[in-house]
Amino acid sequence: MLQAFESAAFAAWPAQQSLDLLGWHLRLDRGYTKRANSANATAQSLPLTASDVQAIENHFRRSGLTPTFRLTSFAPIEDSDRLLDACGYRACDESLVMTRSLAGFVDGSEIAFAPDAAAWLDAFAHASGKRGADQAVHLEILRRITAPCAWAVHASDGPSPACGLGVLVGDQLGLFDVATHRDHQRRGLARMLCGGLLGWGARRGAQTAFLQVVAANSPAIRLYESLGFEIAYRYWYRVPTT
Structure with missing residues (x-):
């Protein structure tokens, strides 16, 4: 497994x-x-x-x-x-690789979606602060994904303060690049985005969700644990x- x-x-x-x-x-x-x-x-x-x-x-x-x-x-x-x-x-x-079952999962979080990979990457660059030459390579990877994708962003009048990517591979949903702008942290935006992504995957038949998080990132690990994720293995x- x-x-x-x-x-x-x-x-x-x-x-x-x-x-x-x-x-x-x-x-x-x-x-x-x-x-x-x-x-x-x-x-x-x-x-x-x-x-x-x-x-x-x-x-x-x-x-x-x-x-x-x-x-x-x-x-x-x-x-x-x-x-x-x-x-x-x-x-x-x-x-850490963390996983959770999506059996019976229901979430009412309202999230918005960028129209494509390029628009989502702009939101990610703003939320994460990661800009520069690597963006072109990042965009190549995103455009190479053939599985269904959810380009999730937080609805906002200006640049999105938070974003996350969901990729559905078979009946497994992967969460990637969850980021919140430093001026908007600790407001529950990441929790809302993750909940919305899990709901998106569950509605499309995902049975399990997984994500990868740096072992030293204690705040993110606590967030994911509160969302029902458990450590499956390390790398x-x-x-x-x-």
């Missing part, structure tokens, strides 16, 4: 290129987010050797990318994690120290 969440997350956040090597799922893009630019451990991953690490590194370097490994708490990766440490890879960005990255 946990691997099913991984597969849904990959489909919901598609990389420009992907391939499987030794049971590791390599995702290669143009450097925006580690999710789309990493070698991912799976339930089928074989323990790595030093030559395997070199082979995976070569794939990333040929694409002009920093070799990045993503390890999960449920895959058989202990030896590989220790090997990557010995090869000079440091652990970073520990994150972290290994990146070169130099």
Whole structure:
């Protein structure tokens, strides 16, 4: 079941290129987010050797990318994690995957929707403060999504103070890029958006919802727990120290 969440997350956040090597799922893009630019451990991953690490590194370097490994708490990766440490890879960005059932879920939150990915990204840039050259790559990823999407924004006379993205993959709903502008935080906007997205997914047949959150982001974790999400597993990255 946990691997099913991984597969849904990959489909919901598609990389420009992907391939499987030794049971590791390599995702290669143009450097925006580690999710789309990493070698991912799976339930089928074989323990790595030093030559395997070199082979995976070569794939990333040929694409002009920093070799990045993503390890999960449920895959058989202990030896590989220790090997990557010995090869000079440091652990970073520990994150949680949280899930909840949508059986019988009903939510009356009223949210608005941007007409397309570009308009939604403008709202996200305002709410998150993330602007710059990476926006073009971000937009490419969003436009690459083939699953049904909910480009949720908070209705406002001016720029939207909050936004979030829902992607429906089969009967699983992924929540991504939930953001609230710093001047509008602690007003319940994120809760309203998430509730509206969960309702959107449930009405379209989603049975389960999942999301990814940085393990150090305690306020966000408390919000998601209050919405019924529970920790399913953890993941972290290994990146070169130099």
